[in-house]
Amino acid sequence: MSREAEAPPSFWLDALRAAGTDDLRPRAPLTRNATFDVCIVGGGLTGLWTAYYLAKADPSLRIAVLEKHIAGYGASGRNGGWCSALFPTSTAALERSHGRDAALAMRRAMNDTVGEVARVTEAEGIDCDFVQGGTVAFARNAPQLAAAQADVAAAAEYGVDELELWSAEHVEGRFGARGTGRERPLGAAFDPACARLQPAKLVRGLARLVESLGVTIFERTEVTNWFSKRVRFRSALPDGGSVDGAVSATTIVIAVEGYGAALPRVGRHVLPLYSLMIATEPLSDDVWREIGIQHGETFTDYRHLVIYGQRTADNRLAFGGRGARYHWGSAIREEYDRDPRVFGHLQRTLVDLFPAATDAAITHQWGGPLGVSRDWRATASYNPKTGVALAGGYVGDGLSTTNLAGRTLSALIRDEQGPLTELPWVNHRSPQWEPEPLRFVGSNLGLLATGLSDAEESLTRRPSLAAKLMGPLTGH
Structure with missing residues (x-):
């Protein structure tokens, strides 16, 4: 075999x-x-x-x-397993480079794509656990709440995406979520244009x-x-x-x-950026009632070092995030798919967000590279x-x-x-990434700055200056 x-x-x-x-x-x-x-x-x-x-x-x-x-x-x-309307370039950035009509066309196309995947999988008999329950993006400190408010305001201005801002009372009443250091959550943004599926x-x-x-x-x-x-x-x-x-x-x-x-x-036209995931054992109904995430819902928060999760069809938490370093020469090796340091960070983050998952056994750990243009x-x-x-x-x-x-x-x-x-992404040509050692130094410094930005915001309760400077470099 x-x-x-x-x-x-x-x-x-x-x-x-x-x-x-x-x-x-x-x-x-x-x-x-x-x-x-x-x-x-x-x-x-x-x-x-x-x-x-x-x-x-x-x-x-x-x-x-x-x-x-x-x-x-x-x-x-x-x-x-997020079938979402997310696109790596923000609507504002697309508007700056291609104009408002093109930016809105891209947003409509991405929203329509969620429905197209649903249509094809149903029509063609592909059972992939597709349930559209939307994405809950928790705001766990003041800068994150400000980011959530800005996203909802921008969506209202552009008139394509239907984001909602949920209050702290609503979030606390529905979810067993906590903020950084297990503080009280300050709110959340909800985007209905996302489905959970088994990829x-x-x-x-x-x-x-x-x-x-x-x-x-x-x-x-x-x-x-x-x-x-x-x-x-x-x-x-x-x-x-x-x-x-x-x-x-x-x-x-x-x-x-x-x-x-x-x-x-x-x-050098693409940089392999590693993202890693963990999955828990199936959780009991009591634990899920405390967590509050429903079938079809995906979840994240507004930290800069991206995290993402879902409730699987068999009642596990599947949870992932960035944090693995870039490897010299854009190397891709099977051993890079598993990083104990990152897996430990993911488990601590998951438990910090949902304390009800504290005793959940981790049954699977994996990862792999995704593609990033310059x-x-x-x-x-x-x-x-x-x-x-x-x-x-x-x-x-x-x-x-x-x-x-x-x-x-x-x-x-x-x-x-x-x-x-x-659409504005058609025939777009990105510049190449820098040669080594610039690529290695720049990529890993960027990763370090992202983590420090979250620590800075948690400590100061103010938006991170480092994150603001990095925004234009990440499609925002």
């Missing part, structure tokens, strides 16, 4: 195997030169959504997906769906380089050997997100001259954005002009 089948890289994938619904055995690799109309590099949500919309629009297309491990091995099978069920179900539409998925097939209309690969054979080959295709779609940093033609802006791009399309740079907001990317790339590849192809 393959290594992937023996050691799922996340709770989500492990849950499928434990339930007996998916043994995670890799599909057959590509072992010879081949020709397709479309060759998609990467078997995550970006690649699979693109394959889905292309195959639905034109069933005659010969589409292949090449994946180094198994479908959903990367961020698509490891994330926090491995989504990506693995989507893989089976596109196969039923005639798409061929080759796993254990590592792409080593690509050029206009040609992809080079190296496939792992069952006997431990390997075979090299090439795929000729009219269109090539690059959908590798943070893992692209290891590819020569991506390199200007923190995602893109969906296509060059008709070379036939190369790409999407990524989601900065952790990719679960739903990948669906928008798939629809957009499908339209661009088929030269179908319309609202999707006019």
